[in-house]
Amino acid sequence: MAEHTGLIEWFSPSTYGKLPFDDWVEWVVRDWLVPNFRPAFQAMQWPVDQVLRGLDAGLQAIPFPIFALVLVIAAWRFAGGGVAIFTLLAMLFIDAIGVWAETMTTLSMILTAVFFCAIAGIPLGIAAARNDRFATTIRPVLDIMQTIPPFVYLVPIVMLFGVGMVPGVIATIIFALPPIIRLTNLGIRQVREELVEAAVAFGSTPKQILFEVQLPLALRTIMAGLNQTLMLALSMAVIAALIGAGGLGLTVFTGLGRLDVGRAAVGGVGIVLIAIVLDRITQALGDPSLRKGDWTFNGTAKRLLGLAPPGPAQR
Amino acid sequence: MPAKLSMEGLYKVFGPAPEEAVKLAREGLDKDEIYRRTESVVAVDNISLEVESREIFVVMGLSGSGKSTLVRCINRLIEPTSGSLAIDGQDVLALDEGGLRQLRLAKVAMVFQHFALFPHRTVAENAAYGLKIRGVSPKQRREKAVEALAAVGLDAWADAYPSNLSGGMQQRVGLARALAVDPEILLMDEPFSALDPLIRRDMQNELLGLQERYSATIVFITHDLNEALTLGSRIAIMKDGSFVQVGRPQEIVSAPADDYVANFTREVDRSRVLTLGQIARRDRPLLEPQEEIAAACRKLSASGAQALLVQDSAQKPLGSVSAAQLLAADPAARVESVMERPAITAEAETSLATILETGGAGAPVALVDKQGRISATVDPGDLVNALAAARASEQPISQEKNVTAGVHNG
Numbered sequence: 001m002a003e004h005t006g007l008i009e010w011f012s013p014s015t016y017g018k019l020p021f022d023d024w025v026e027w028v029v030r031d032w033l034v035p036n037f038r039p040a041f042q043a044m045q046w047p048v049d050q051v052l053r054g055l056d057a058g059l060q061a062i063p064f065p066i067f068a069l070v071l072v073i074a075a076w077r078f079a080g081g082g083v084a085i086f087t088l089l090a091m092l093f094i095d096a097i098g099v100w101a102e103t104m105t106t107l108s109m110i111l112t113a114v115f116f117c118a119i120a121g122i123p124l125g126i127a128a129a130r131n132d133r134f135a136t137t138i139r140p141v142l143d144i145m146q147t148i149p150p151f152v153y154l155v156p157i158v159m160l161f162g163v164g165m166v167p168g169v170i171a172t173i174i175f176a177l178p179p180i181i182r183l184t185n186l187g188i189r190q191v192r193e194e195l196v197e198a199a200v201a202f203g204s205t206p207k208q209i210l211f212e213v214q215l216p217l218a219l220r221t222i223m224a225g226l227n228q229t230l231m232l233a234l235s236m237a238v239i240a241a242l243i244g245a246g247g248l249g250l251t252v253f254t255g256l257g258r259l260d261v262g263r264a265a266v267g268g269v270g271i272v273l274i275a276i277v278l279d280r281i282t283q284a285l286g287d288p289s290l291r292k293g294d295w296t297f298n299g300t301a302k303r304l305l306g307l308a309p310p311g312p313a314q315r
Numbered sequence: 316m317p318a319k320l321s322m323e324g325l326y327k328v329f330g331p332a333p334e335e336a337v338k339l340a341r342e343g344l345d346k347d348e349i350y351r352r353t354e355s356v357v358a359v360d361n362i363s364l365e366v367e368s369r370e371i372f373v374v375m376g377l378s379g380s381g382k383s384t385l386v387r388c389i390n391r392l393i394e395p396t397s398g399s400l401a402i403d404g405q406d407v408l409a410l411d412e413g414g415l416r417q418l419r420l421a422k423v424a425m426v427f428q429h430f431a432l433f434p435h436r437t438v439a440e441n442a443a444y445g446l447k448i449r450g451v452s453p454k455q456r457r458e459k460a461v462e463a464l465a466a467v468g469l470d471a472w473a474d475a476y477p478s479n480l481s482g483g484m485q486q487r488v489g490l491a492r493a494l495a496v497d498p499e500i501l502l503m504d505e506p507f508s509a510l511d512p513l514i515r516r517d518m519q520n521e522l523l524g525l526q527e528r529y530s531a532t533i534v535f536i537t538h539d540l541n542e543a544l545t546l547g548s549r550i551a552i553m554k555d556g557s558f559v560q561v562g563r564p565q566e567i568v569s570a571p572a573d574d575y576v577a578n579f580t581r582e583v584d585r586s587r588v589l590t591l592g593q594i595a596r597r598d599r600p601l602l603e604p605q606e607e608i609a610a611a612c613r614k615l616s617a618s619g620a621q622a623l624l625v626q627d628s629a630q631k632p633l634g635s636v637s638a639a640q641l642l643a644a645d646p647a648a649r650v651e652s653v654m655e656r657p658a659i660t661a662e663a664e665t666s667l668a669t670i671l672e673t674g675g676a677g678a679p680v681a682l683v684d685k686q687g688r689i690s691a692t693v694d695p696g697d698l699v700n701a702l703a704a705a706r707a708s709e710q711p712i713s714q715e716k717n718v719t720a721g722v723h724n725g
Contacts, residue, residue, distance in 0.1 A: 199444075202445040203417070204448050208448055
């Protein structure tokens, strides 16, 4: 090698040998993290497992017509008539192509991931909004989480958590967490300084400022973050299937493995339809005009009977 | 009894070296030099003041004069850098977090320039905010909030959202939110600046009524001298972080401390600020009803007045006669035959504008004491002279300005 070395190659580090970065990472994960912390990581699985099992059992137990009806009504009340009709057609189509059970499995995985993203992400976002140093610390971490290809952390996840539904959900949580943190932080920081000042002037404690002023006014942005997190979680459905998660992702994955384009399309269409339905409903939930609506029994009844506009006012 | 609110040598410095900047400011360096040396801005510069209970103390200054910073130092929304601050004799700067919270909850409320209403709460919920924070039960705080809203004439809008209200109405809600907690001190940071002039005038009058009803001490910030003169029991003119002049409205207008203050007062309608007591004279002759016209004419021309008052034996005003009436009458007749009844009477505190507006400009005004006796008189000529003299007194200042401007141009 040395005889080929020209002047220009003196400046290239690879001329002097390879840095064993891969060995280092492998050592850290396999020889340090796994033997020392595997029980801790296993323990982390427990709450995820419980929520996932509960949700899956619940969703699978509900008969198709009842679930579809509830979702259609929710779509109507929150997002209006058009979305309700779309939801009805989407549910019927998913059942007709024979992937209802898989859809419910995927849905329970997604909801579990979003649930844990929310209970971890919203407090982290609040902390980032209140502490500039924490915000600057967490930012590169979020950047890495959003840019690193999920395939890279699938391997250590399998080593630490094994294969199956729960590791799939954990991979999904890692992938889907950043937007809810970022948008909670943004939403709170966007609350007009003057309103916070007024709250302070009337003697509010920091906690009261947070719950009485900042969070309610940031709610719309936080809901947008939750919507983003939900969409990212859905986009992980196929990748999570690589490490043993089931559902629509598995249908796509097996279709891919057998070069069965029809099978893959069935799973893909299911994911797309459920994504559109959830997106429209959660977007409508973030609309403030909806929260001001009449949600008493009478108001709701009027809404359902079409006497009052079912969705948020058009603006 | 200590003053309701007192400040002594208060400084607020923004920037990286506040302590050093205060030290330099105490040594008498000017702000530009301090900024050059420390990169710190002295926003409030050695302010001392005492506000008495139930007084409306107005701080007037242009934007950037530090008035908003000063008012925020009072409830420590902005932490003063140095100096002392006491409310009811209690050292505010020594309060810990809990004590400061108590002060804000119970004693000092604030009204903001851009209203700062909470858009996600109804009008009543906004008005009840201070009470909610205080832990008052929902029913009680609703009651109190609606009562405060009624005081500002908005109880019908209790369940609307602020976004459905006009600017003037929103600021009434802001005022109701502050009044609902029964504050002893009300801090108002340019509360009416964002409103239309007509609505502003209404709100000013309303505030005076509310202040009496709630008997609060008010610290009011404004950049409008007319507003300051309308509302203030005392006015402080602020410039570059320090007070240029502190005084009663009449003192500010009739004796501006320097050109800076005089510049503002030039725009002011003096007739609203000057009172009859300030221009009345005691040396004018008074006529008796039985006096001969010829004698009255002599007295009139000797006094140089345009008209004279007629008094009865108890020194109470009966009427008045003008020069024209006296000249047209028979010299041998009695004054009472041409006298106009009744005489215009007023109190020393009455503004010139009040007399001018009631059409009394042509007749002399009798200032009467508690027994109804004439204590001093204001001749129509005195009224005109007072207004004209006020204008004349501006003349040298504006000429001086022109000269300096010319020098700068040259």
